[in-house]
Amino acid sequence: MVVHLTRENPAWGYRRVHGELIRLGYQAKRPYAGSFAAGGSARLRHAPTPRGGPSCGLRRTVCWPSTFFHVDTVSLKRLYVLFVMEVATRHVHILGVTAHPTGARTVQQARNLLMDLGDRVRSFRFLIRDRVAKFTGAFDADFAGAGVTVLKIRPRTPRANCYAERWVRTVRAECTDRMLIYGERHLHSVLGEYVDHYNRHRPHQSRVQRPPDHDEQTAVPLEDRIELRRVLGGLINEYHRAA
Numbered sequence: 128m129v130v131h132l133t134r135e136n137p138a139w140g141y142r143r144v145h146g147e148l149i150r151l152g153y154q155a156k157r158p159y160a161g162s163f164a165a166g167g168s169a170r171l172r173h174a175p176t177p178r179g180g181p182s183c184g185l186r187r188t189v190c191w192p193s194t195f196f197h198v199d200t201v202s203l204k205r206l207y208v209l210f211v212m213e214v215a216t217r218h219v220h221i222l223g224v225t226a227h228p229t230g231a232r233t234v235q236q237a238r239n240l241l242m243d244l245g246d247r248v249r250s251f252r253f254l255i256r257d258r259v260a261k262f263t264g265a266f267d268a269d270f271a272g273a274g275v276t277v278l279k280i281r282p283r284t285p286r287a288n289c290y291a292e293r294w295v296r297t298v299r300a301e302c303t304d305r306m307l308i309y310g311e312r313h314l315h316s317v318l319g320e321y322v323d324h325y326n327r328h329r330p331h332q333s334r335v336q337r338p339p340d341h342d343e344q345t346a347v348p349l350e351d352r353i354e355l356r357r358v359l360g361g362l363i364n365e366y367h368r369a370a
Contacts, residue, residue, distance in 0.1 A: 128152070136299075136364055146330025147366055149337075152347030187331075189273075190253035192291035195228065195261070200308045208318065211254070214290055217331050218339040220323050224315045230263035237269050248273045255280065255288055258268055298325075305362055307315050317359065322357045328365050 128151075132144050136248045139147075139330040176235055191211040198206050209222040222236040254270050255278045256262050267277040280287035302321045308314045330336040358365055 133365070138263045142332060143330070146332075146336040149325050150328070150330060151348070151368060152178065152349050153365055173285060189339065190255060190278075191251060192255045192288050193290045194288060194295070195259060196295045198303045198308055200310060202309075204310070206308070206311060206314055208314070209233060210291075210294070211240065212290055212294055213339070214250075216339045217290075217334065219294060221315075221318050222324055224311050224318065225337055225367075228261050230261050230266070232307050234263060234265045234269065237266050241269065241273050248275065251275050253278050255291070257285075257288055258282060301363065306359070309355075320359055321363075324363060324365065 128148065129144060131141065132147055145155055145157065167298050176181040193209070193211040195207050195209050196292075198208065199204060204226060205223055206222060207228045208224050209228070210219055211222065212219050220240060222240055223232065245325060253276050257280055270277050285292050298318070298321060302317065303314075306317060308317065326339045327341075328338050330338060334341075347368050351370070354367050354369050357363070357369060
């Protein structure tokens with residue numbers, strides 16, 4: 128099974144393979160580099176882990192890192208994506224895609240998020256953001272009114288917003304850098320499908336190889352056959368036990 132996953136997904140490192148095995152119900156110990164080699168036929172890479180970032184106390188606190196990242200279309204038009212991540216679960220919310228980000232648009236997207244979350248907003252204490260001018264005083268005030276303290280990182284210190292920056296690296300490597308994007312609607316659709324995969328299926332080391340939306344370790348029957356689901360037209364593979 129390890130060799131099969133490796134050959135079908137050459138971009139996966141050994142930790143990603145390990146996470147997929149856990150999802151399929153196999154009791155696999157945490158691997159080391161090279162431990163998933165079968166007679167030399169499967170060589171798995173180790174993805175480097177980013178260093179630096181918030182203090183341990185802040186990592187244990189329920190908060191949202193937030194920032195923009197950009198994607199260039201085939202017509203060389205630059206689109207900007209606003210997102211937030213729930214640090215405790217790594218759940219990602221895409222707030223908007225636009226070619227012309229403005230302070231007013233950013234405020235409206237923040238209000239949409241607060242309305243969607245409803246009473247669950249009370250469980251969040253902080254929102255970490257960079258110093259982009261699109262984050263206006265009205266943006267901060269909306270979160271402050273919901274009881275969320277806004278923390279601005281220092282200039283030129285992306286490691287202070289390491290959770291958001293790491294997700295940008297992930298979505299680029301697994302999705303947007305491997306596709307031709309034609310416009311806003313196309314990018315919004317692509318990111319919607321990718322984030323659904325990220326939140327429902329993709330394993331995370333910090334969550335004991337569970338995806339963000341999976342709260343309990345459930346027993347997976349090994350006798351059921353394994354089915355393949357292709358995401359984004361085959362760009363990403365998901366493996367499931369047939370119900």
